[in-house]
Amino acid sequence: DVVLTQTPVSLLISLGGQASISCRSSQSLVHSNGNTYLHWYLQKPGQSPQLLIYQVSNRFSGIPDRFSGSGSGTDFTLKISRVEPEDLGVYYCLQRTHNPPTFGGGTKLELK
């Protein structure tokens, strides 16, 4: 199975600050069709995960442009600028290029 390693495990950020989360894959996530199926989710406390970014860099409907995704191959990054209180929670990356789909271990974003 593909292993996704997220760093850091936890992140202390001030309101209005910027956060950066890394997701590294044990193998390339470029599909044979040329697409890269690496997605990002936020799980707020007591809630189910919500999709933020799909296929590396595409913001899902209603997601503010403070969230941006980048990367290629095996190395991906989620950036959150101007952090707001509603951004707090655990962030997960998910790869769907290879079967079975696998998640990263999560990064907890907390207020400093």
Added chain:
Amino acid sequence: EVKLVESGGGLVQPGRSLKLSCAASGFSFNDYWMGWVRQAPGKGLEWIGEINQDSSTINYTPSLKDKFTISRDNAQNTLYLQMSKLGSEDTAIYYCARETTYWGQGVMVTVSS
């Protein structure tokens, strides 16, 4: 509005079976792949499997394949997860999901004697 509501969870004894349901509304259910993901208490997310629109293709995470069976009823807009030979390691919140986009609120399954 897309809505996914899981049900059927609760306390179950080790070795027993349990069937979860996920009622879908707000979209054309038979146009989408549907799947199940679980999360043990305080842990990360684990993909269980998914089923295509007409049930002709069902994919499972290999380590869970012998324990879980995914099915759907398009006439009832409902997704199912049949779980068998449950052990304490299966204690988790179980989420249904529409492809990678929308998730239900989850249902808790506790396996304990």
